[in-house]
Amino acid sequence: xxxxxxxxxxxxxxxxxxxxxxxxxxxxxxxxxxxxxxxxxxxxxxxxxxxxxxxxxxxxxxxxxxxxxxxxxxxxxxxxxxxxxxxxxxxxxxxxxxxxxxxxxxxxxxxxxxxxxxxxxxxxxxxxxxxxxxxxxxxxxxxxxxxxxxxxxxxxxxxxxxxxxxxxxxxxxxxxxxxxxxxxxxxxxxxxxxxxxxxxxxxxxxxxxxxxxxxxxxxxxxxxxxxxxxxxxxxxxxxxxxxxxxxxxxxxxxxxxxxxxxxxxxxxxxxxxxxxxxxxxxxxxxxxxxxxxxxxxxxxxxxxxxxxxxxxxxxxxxxxxxxxxxxxxxxxxxxxxxxxxxxxxxxxxxxxxxxxxxxxxxxxxxxxxxxxxxxxxxxxxxxxxxxxxxxxxxxxxxxxxxxxxxxxxxxxxxxxxxxxxxxxxxxxxxxxxxxxxxxxxxxxxxxxxxxxxxxxxxxxxxxxxxxxxxxxxxxxxxxxxxxxxxxxxxx
Numbered sequence: 463x464x465x466x467x468x469x470x471x472x473x474x475x476x477x478x479x480x481x482x483x484x485x486x487x488x489x490x491x492x493x494x495x496x497x498x499x500x501x502x503x504x505x506x507x508x509x510x511x512x513x514x515x516x517x518x519x520x521x522x523x524x525x526x527x528x529x530x531x532x533x534x535x536x537x538x539x540x541x542x543x544x545x546x547x548x549x550x551x552x553x554x555x556x557x558x559x560x561x562x563x564x565x566x567x568x569x570x571x572x573x574x575x576x577x578x579x580x581x582x583x584x585x586x587x588x589x590x591x592x593x594x595x596x597x598x599x600x601x602x603x604x605x606x607x608x609x610x611x612x613x614x615x616x617x618x619x620x621x622x623x624x625x626x627x628x629x630x631x632x633x634x635x636x637x638x639x640x641x642x643x644x645x646x647x648x649x650x651x652x653x654x655x656x657x658x659x660x661x662x663x664x665x666x667x668x669x670x671x672x673x674x675x676x677x678x679x680x681x682x683x684x685x686x687x688x689x690x691x692x693x694x695x696x697x698x699x700x701x702x703x704x705x706x707x708x709x710x711x712x713x714x715x716x717x718x719x720x721x722x723x724x725x726x727x728x729x730x731x732x733x734x735x736x737x738x739x740x741x742x743x744x745x746x747x748x749x750x751x752x753x754x755x756x757x758x759x760x761x762x763x764x765x766x767x768x769x770x771x772x773x774x775x776x777x778x779x780x781x782x783x784x785x786x787x788x789x790x791x792x793x794x795x796x797x798x799x800x801x802x803x804x805x806x807x808x809x810x811x812x813x814x815x816x817x818x819x820x821x822x823x824x825x826x827x828x829x830x831x832x833x834x835x836x837x838x839x840x841x842x843x844x845x846x847x848x849x850x851x852x853x854x855x856x857x858x859x860x861x862x863x864x865x866x867x868x869x870x871x872x873x874x875x876x877x878x879x880x881x882x883x884x885x886x887x888x889x890x891x892x893x894x895x896x897x898x899x900x901x902x903x904x905x906x907x908x909x910x911x912x913x914x915x916x917x918x919x920x921x922x923x924x925x926x927x928x929x930x931x932x933x934x935x936x937x938x939x940x941x942x943x944x945x946x947x948x949x950x951x952x953x
Contacts, residue, residue: 479904481548482680484513484546484909487886488553488836488866492522492878495531497538503872504542511900514549515539516683516866519556522878527556527564528663536651540671544678552682552771554663557641559686559778560936561648561655561758563662565587568645573655575636575647575690578707580731583628588619595608596712597631597727606935608732613725631727633707636690650689652752656761664765670841671889672769681772681802683866684762685836688778689754692788697934705730706750714753719745731934739930747929749790755799763799774802774834774864781814782946783928784936792925797824802864803854804834807857810841810849815860815953820923822861831866839868847892850899854906860953861915863907920953 487507506734517539525531535553543550556564563950568574578596582603583589591598601608608798611629614620631750636646649655665681671679673949689706697703715723726742728734747772766773779785780793790796797803803824818835825833834859856864870887871878928945934944 472909475908475912476905479908480615481513481905482832483863483904484900485865485903486514486516486549486551487512487870488518488520489515490518490520490869490871490878490881490885491525491535491914492520492871492881493873494524495535497535499696499872500535500539501542503870503887504539504546506893507870508546508548509835509897510886510893511897511904512548513900513904514543514551515870516551516553517733518553518683520869520878521557522873522876523556526548528566528666530789534667536667536671540674540678544674548678549680550674550678552667552679554662554682554684554749554775556643558777559647559688560685560775560800561650561659561706562645563659565643565645566662567655567659568648569641570658571635573649573652573658575646575649575691576707577634577636577704578727578730579625579634579702579704580600580633580727581630581632583630584699586622586628589620589628589630591616592632594632594634595630596633597724599629599631599728600626601629603627603629604731606933607736608728609736610733611732611734612730629728630953633709634704647690649708650687650758650849651706651711651750653757653761655756660765664762664769666767670754672851678772679771681774682766683804684773684775685759685778686778686806687754688789689750689791690789691934692932694817703731703934705746706754708753711749711753711870715745715749718752720750721913729951733933743933744926744930747787747791747911748926748931751795754791759796759799763801766801772801772832774800774804774832776804776834776836779815780805780820781812783925783949784932784942784946786925787932789930791929794824794925795924797821798828800824801830802834803830804864806833806838806839807833807837807853808839810838810845810853813856814950815856816949817952818860818862819953822915825861825918826917831911833862834864834866835862836866836868838884838886840882841884843890845884845897847895851902854899854903858903858906858910861910865903865907865913924949 540550554560562568598614601611729740729742730746762771777790777793779789803821805821821833871885931942
């Protein structure tokens with residue numbers, strides 16, 4: 463291309479950036495959906511300078527999720543988006559986190575999330591070996607340390623020496639919750655469970671609107687998938703603590719590392735015999751991370767790649783090293799399977815710049831054009847345009863080029879009005895002026911995307927060091943706080 467033609471092309475792109483460079487907010491479907499009202503609101507978003515929208519089930523939804531009526535509304539929105547030159551993005555869950563399909567998947571118990579529960583008993587007579595027990599040990603326990611650990615085989619007498627406690631490991635299914643419509647979250651470490659999620663959700667969209675994939679429907683958002691909380695804060699009160707688990711973890715663990723994790727379960731939680739780090743603890747975290755990434759991210763990413771969709775969104779708690787360790791293991795391993803990896807930025811106060819760096823780094827390494835941010839969540843009704851610009855500017859400077867503003871309400875009636883503020887939509891008095899914000903960022907995103915980043919410093923991500931620190935009492939460990947602080951200072 464001649465230089466004059468290149469300059470002309472860039473100038474034209476700056477004057478009229480395409481809809482892909484404009485924001486696509488979470489459009490909160492939080493009431494009784496009416497196709498005519500949905501079409502009207504799309505025209506309002508177009509007037510605001512927005513380039514698209516994510517059709518997102520939220521609190522207050524009165525239209526049955528994934529019903530025929532739901533898909534009639536999806537089709538109406540796709541048609542109206544095409545008329546307006548906008549993009550209609552999908553969202554893969556009823557509210558969040560992604561995986562349960564609003565309970566449609568986890569109504570079957572075999573797909574429900576499970577946890578490894580550790581319990582300390584001072585009286586062996588209180589123990590009963592039930593079907594959920596996978597390991598029993600005796601040890602001297604001193605706070606976060608265990609000494610002289612010995613495994614008690616099934617059928618052997620439960621005799622405790624003076625000073626010993628019984629350490630019992632059980633696999634427990636997550637309790638049902640109204641948040642999951644009376645069911646539970648998904649076993650995201652299970653390939654079979656995630657395949658069922660794909661069948662229920664992703665295949666349902668493919669059967670109805672696949673002709674629009676990669677065109678007016680460019681991608682689908684996954685929101686805060688995770689493998690469950692690690693440890694928690696109840697050990698001192700209850701003597702019970704938990705960690706992520708799935709039925710096939712012991713088998714996969716043995717295949718990968720050549721030994722039985724069941725024989726080393728205490729090392730996940732305790733420093734054993736004064737050893738602050740063990741290979742079993744590291745391998746446990748690596749195995750859980752592998753299963754989460756391979757079952758959830760890889761399977762869905764592969765499906766999206768085959769069906770011409772961008773797999774986008776973000777995992778839960780991708781910011782600090784300690785947060786990643788407890789709920790996802792390593793977010794960058796997850797991002798590599800996303801066609802448009804993303805992040806979440808809550809409130810106007812959180813300046814954890816490395817969150818954006820993780821996303822843009824993976825995008826560069828794997829040749830991904832789009833890097834998403836869910837941004838402006840929990841900022842409040844008094845958050846000004848200057849704040850919108852400030853948060854968007856630093857994210858753009860760090861490589862983010864696909865903005866998902868949080869949030870545009872379909873309605874604010876009933877319980878919908880209590881959702882996380884603020885709505886950038888017609889409920890705000892300044893909504894007609896939002897085009898100024900979108901015009902600005904559309905041009906910034908265009909320039910940043912057409913240009914080439916210069917990154918001449920390599921940083922080896924240190925999250926695996928935090929895996930080794932993840933044990934009982936780690937929340938008050940000064941070294942853990944130091945690791946998180948140093949990671950923050952990297953950016």
